[in-house]
Amino acid sequence: xxxxxxxxxxxxxxKIMRATYRALGDDGYADLTIKRIAEEYxxxxxxxxxxxxxxxxxxxxxxxxxxxxxVETIHEVxxxxxxxxxxxxxxxxxxxxxxHQDLLVAVLEMRSQAPHTPAFAERFExxxxxxxFMLKTVVDHGIDQGVFREADADHVAKALMTIVDxxxxxxxxxxxxEALATARRTAEEYVTATLLKEN
Amino acid sequence: xxxxxxxxxxxxxxKIMRATYRALGDDGYADLTIKRIAEEYxxxxxxxxxxxxxxxxxxxxxxxxxxxxxVETIHEVxxxxxxxxxxxxxxxxxxxxxxHQDLLVAVLEMRSQAPHTPAFAERFExxxxxxxFMLKTVVDHGIDQGVFREADADHVAKALMTIVDxxxxxxxxxxxxEALATARRTAEEYVTATLLKEN
DNA sequence: CGTTTTTGACTAATTAGTCAGTAAGTACGA
DNA sequence: TCGTACTTACTGACTAATTAGTCAAAAACG
Numbered sequence: 290x291x292x293x294x295x296x297x298x299x300x301x302x303x304k305i306m307r308a309t310y311r312a313l314g315d316d317g318y319a320d321l322t323i324k325r326i327a328e329e330y331x332x333x334x335x336x337x338x339x340x341x342x343x344x345x346x347x348x349x350x351x352x353x354x355x356x357x358x359x360v361e362t363i364h365e366v367x368x369x370x371x372x373x374x375x376x377x378x379x380x381x382x383x384x385x386x387x388x389h390q391d392l393l394v395a396v397l398e399m400r401s402q403a404p405h406t407p408a409f410a411e412r413f414e415x416x417x418x419x420x421x422f423m424l425k426t427v428v429d430h431g432i433d434q435g436v437f438r439e440a441d442a443d444h445v446a447k448a449l450m451t452i453v454d455x456x457x458x459x460x461x462x463x464x465x466x467e468a469l470a471t472a473r474r475t476a477e478e479y480v481t482a483t484l485l486k487e488n
Numbered sequence: 489x490x491x492x493x494x495x496x497x498x499x500x501x502x503k504i505m506r507a508t509y510r511a512l513g514d515d516g517y518a519d520l521t522i523k524r525i526a527e528e529y530x531x532x533x534x535x536x537x538x539x540x541x542x543x544x545x546x547x548x549x550x551x552x553x554x555x556x557x558x559v560e561t562i563h564e565v566x567x568x569x570x571x572x573x574x575x576x577x578x579x580x581x582x583x584x585x586x587x588h589q590d591l592l593v594a595v596l597e598m599r600s601q602a603p604h605t606p607a608f609a610e611r612f613e614x615x616x617x618x619x620x621f622m623l624k625t626v627v628d629h630g631i632d633q634g635v636f637r638e639a640d641a642d643h644v645a646k647a648l649m650t651i652v653d654x655x656x657x658x659x660x661x662x663x664x665x666e667a668l669a670t671a672r673r674t675a676e677e678y679v680t681a682t683l684l685k686e687n
Numbered sequence: 688c689g690t691t692t693t694t695g696a697c698t699a700a701t702t703a704g705t706c707a708g709t710a711a712g713t714a715c716g717a
Numbered sequence: 718t719c720g721t722a723c724t725t726a727c728t729g730a731c732t733a734a735t736t737a738g739t740c741a742a743a744a745a746c747g
Contacts, residue, residue, distance in 0.1 A: 397600045401597045405515065448670070452674075458599065458657045475651075521736070533737085
């Protein structure tokens with residue numbers, strides 16, 4: 290998961306996204322204000338409003354920013370062998386984020402706002418659908434190639450996503466840095482039980 | 489849940505908790521104000537402050553209120569036969585909340601605040617520990633009685649909690665009323681694979 | 688009566704957003 | 718190479734609304 294090294298960037302939008310990320314990490318969503326973002330940005334609040342008309346606009350853009358980074362890391366998996374590919378995807382979903390607790394916190398905070406913020410809900414739904422599709426596809430390939438057992442690929446994908454989401458929620462809420470590793474093991478057990486052929 | 493027939497209660501604290509619940513459900517945590525709670529309460533904001541000194545006090549009390557109701561439903565499971573008891577516990581955790589989407593939303597919002605609000609974090613940790621202990625205990629009993637396979641009861645409990653938390657998060661974020669049922673099936677598959685003896 | 692509960696008016700701080708004005712570049716033509 | 722027009726990025730001062738919390742007094746209760 291590409292981190293935010295704060296390598297000097299000239300793009301104001303990028304800078305504001307990073308400032309928002311820092312402000313959100315420090316204060317939490319409920320206390321996230323334009324003023325705080327402006328402070329992190331090192332400019333006035335009006336400077337923020339110059340780039341984004343409203344706070345809602347900024348937050349929608351910020352969510353796109355977060356989810357884009359997130360999808361990028363998934364794309365790093367290029368292996369095509371189903372069994373190996375599924376393993377690597379699960380690693381990306383459950384091992385990589387280990388060092389980016391701040392990111393997990395920020396994302397969960399925005400997730401919890403989805404029911405009251407349609408702009409958020411749309412984005413999270415699209416993102417979920419996309420990753421679930423990748424999982425379903427690799428399961429389908431595995432079945433077609435005869436390396437996985439006949440299984441309900443759609444359900445397996447949903448089950449794995451549930452484990453991933455549960456792990457992230459627990460990592461954040463319980464401040465448990467073993468939550469992801471535990472879930473990685475659980476996912477492995479689930480894959481073994483439902484997909485792998487005994488031999 | 490302790491609703492009186494007409495929802496009327498004389499206890500002011502109980503009334504304020506219900507008012508908070510409604511306000512939170514309508515506006516979300518970020519927009520939750522004393523004024524909005526007072527409106528739901530039908531009294532002035534000062535009336536709220538008479539019962540709770542600060543907003544933080546009120547929210548901590550509210551979280552206790554939520555988690556208490558939550559634990560109560562778990563206590564309804566009195567069956568002692570391990571296999572049946574585990575099934576019923578998972579039903580309570582994954583089927584019952586189906587009709588209480590508002591509650592799931594409210595809880596997730598407060599959960600996401602845990603990293604910034606120690607008072608919340610403590611309560612969620614205690615609650616998680618309690619339910620996880622109930623799961624671990626029933627698994628241990630099953631193993632002792634020879635109806636379950638030898639298994640890492642601690643890990644199984646954590647795995648099931650992960651599935652539960654994932655289902656709840658997904659039900660809220662994706663507004664997916666099948667998320668809990670999907671997770672119920674997943675939990676069943678997991679139990680079958682790790683605990684049940686083949687016969 | 689006294690105690691509990693509530694009100695209404697208040698404060699001080701904070702909020703998102705506006706606006707006129709100001710630099711500092713960039714493009715382009717002569 | 719100078720001058721002019723335009724754009725981008727920003728500031729500082731402002732507004733109008735909203736915020737949590739206070740307090741004296743009044744009402745409601747038992």
